[in-house]
Amino acid sequence: MSDITAPPRPLAAPRKRNAEATRAAILEAAKSHFAVLGYDCAILRDIARDAGVDVALVKRYFGGKEALFVEALRASFLSDALRTWDRATFARDMANMLAGSPHADEDRTHRFQFLLRAATSPNTAPLLNVLVQDRFLEPIRSWLGGADADARARVLAASYIGFLVERLIRGEALVGRERDVFVDRVTVIFDALLSEPVGSI
Amino acid sequence: MSDITAPPRPLAAPRKRNAEATRAAILEAAKSHFAVLGYDCAILRDIARDAGVDVALVKRYFGGKEALFVEALRASFLSDALRTWDRATFARDMANMLAGSPHADEDRTHRFQFLLRAATSPNTAPLLNVLVQDRFLEPIRSWLGGADADARARVLAASYIGFLVERLIRGEALVGRERDVFVDRVTVIFDALLSEPVGSI
DNA sequence: CCCCGAAGTCAATAGGCGTTGACATGTCCG
DNA sequence: CGGACATGTCAACGCCTATTGACTTCGGGG
Structure with missing residues (x-):
């Protein structure tokens, strides 16, 4: 085939x-x-x-x-890296990681490729629902905490996935001004997701 | 199969x-x-x-x-759907589409599902390189305009892809409060991406 | 030393899919 | 009206793959 x-x-x-x-x-x-x-x-x-x-x-x-x-x-999906993140610097750290570094984590990329391919095949997508729920969404959810943690975790996970895909497609690490712009933008996004909902949303 | x-x-x-x-x-x-x-x-x-x-x-x-x-x-990818989006309501419209609904633009979702599936199959991925550049990234870039359009287009596309994957994994449309929270959060993200950089970033 | 179960090999089966070429039929022009 | 070409149908071929069960070989305990 x-x-x-x-x-x-x-x-x-x-x-x-x-x-x-x-x-x-x-x-x-x-x-x-x-x-x-x-x-x-x-x-x-x-x-x-x-x-x-x-x-x-x-x-x-x-x-x-x-x-x-x-x-x-x-x-x-054995290793669970999430708990070691510091909430104060999470957004920028994540952004920097996603921008890429010369010594990027090869293993993480590989594992994620696996996840992505599994998610986009109709044969395996159903199998993923449970796994993603248990080992991905739920950890993020409990780590986020606060009101509407579920929906916020969903958005956070989605963003994370998106940037990882972009990283995979891009291949090389960003440098210079382009990197700065990228990191700033992504930081804003993740910071917004960490904050609890305000008002009567 | x-x-x-x-x-x-x-x-x-x-x-x-x-x-x-x-x-x-x-x-x-x-x-x-x-x-x-x-x-x-x-x-x-x-x-x-x-x-x-x-x-x-x-x-x-x-x-x-x-x-x-x-x-x-x-x-x-014949019809260039991007130009028809209204910048004023883009973020919320997009968020609603990604949350999923019976009345959502089925066609658009289909097209991008198509793209994503094509990108993640080793058989079809090679066919995509030119297409993605010409009909996806470049339109977004020119549609965004302004300073650092390239990096911003990158982030926008990445977010888009991420939510798309999340939608694929999720399967069903969101409803009720969970949907509201989701839409609000995603709207914030896309709104942030539409705005031009401020200050000396 | 020998034997018995575990570990590994082999060939055949069954089903699915893209592809193919021969055949049937409708439609239109002379 | 009638033939010819385009359009549509059919059955079968060939290849690939997961699966299966019977067979062979290793290796350790009685």
């Missing part, structure tokens, strides 16, 4: 028989493939080949493609 | 033999399907069925799936 060649991944040296290791290898390859190609275009055979195993083992260890996907998605 | 049922589309009354009309019908159905399901999950047979024609005609009139997709993509 896809004419895109499989993602680069060094084929591991032949393992001794080890269920846990092969399971992990499959999961790792799956995360990579699903992130780059999306659920629909990712091919179990290729994933298995990169993991250095036979396709049938995917069934044995995970049950099927969809189950493997869910597992890979879960595994990609 | 997809367990999503085909999008609702009234099957047209049987036409007289008319090449132009059937071609248009196929294209219309294709736009809808590609927007909702994406390139990979859209099925030619379903598109043809919605258009009320046989699959083979897709080949006759367009040559193949990919050619049909390109044509549909082009057709979806």
Whole structure:
């Protein structure tokens, strides 16, 4: 279906028989493939080949493609970085991160690519609802606190996603005046989202 | 591949033999399907069925799936919708559209869904580079005008995309107070992006 | 040392989809 | 009126993929 060649991944040296290791290898390859190609275009055979195993083992260890996907998605969202943010500087820090730096967090980008691809395929979008709710929206919500935290979390998450997409498309980090303008604008947005509603909105 | 049922589309009354009309019908159905399901999950047979024609005609009139997709993509961006937006009400209109509603501009949402889905599939992403630059970023940039239009267009597009993704994940339209809060917040954001930079920023 | 279950391999199956070319039929011009 | 070309229909092909179950091999405990 896809004419895109499989993602680069060094084929591991032949393992001794080890269920846990092969399971992990499959999961790792799956995360990579699903992130780059999306659920629909990712091919179990290729994933298995990169993991250095036979396709049938995917069934044995995970049950099927969809189950493997869910597992890979879960595994990609283990770390919860949100609680370490400082509310006072959150907006500007976030803006700076989104503007990009030469030493940007590769892992974060990768994980997010996964999320985005999963969100935009009709096959996997339904699976995402729960996960996003539990591991993304809910943390943001409780971190925000205050009135209408739910709706505000929604907007915050949406903005965050949008800038990450833009970052992915853009590729390179911003510099100079363009960066300054970008950071200022984004800071305003996130600051507005942190504040509680005023008046009778 | 997809367990999503085909999008609702009234099957047209049987036409007289008319090449132009059937071609248009196929294209219309294709736009809808590609927007909702994406390139990979859209099925030619379903598109043809919605258009009320046989699959083979897709080949006759367009040559193949990919050619049909390109044509549909082009057709979806023919009308330049941006210029019709009223700057005064832009922010709130946009926010309402993103919140979702039965009476929202279904067509516009469709077009951008189309764009997003096309951008996130490895099969179709390469086709998009020029299109996005010419028909998306550049129009926004010139529509915004003023100082630092480039960076502001970047932020606007990013926000837009973010809310679009959030809408896709969310699925259903917001209602009640949650919707009000959402709309107000988003309105603030877009309003901020419309304004020119102040001071020495 | 041997055997039994776990780990890994293999080939076949079933279903879906894009594509294709032969066939039927309506419409219009001479 | 009648044939010819455009339009529309049909069935089948070929390829790809997930899935499945039977088979083989390793490796450790009795």
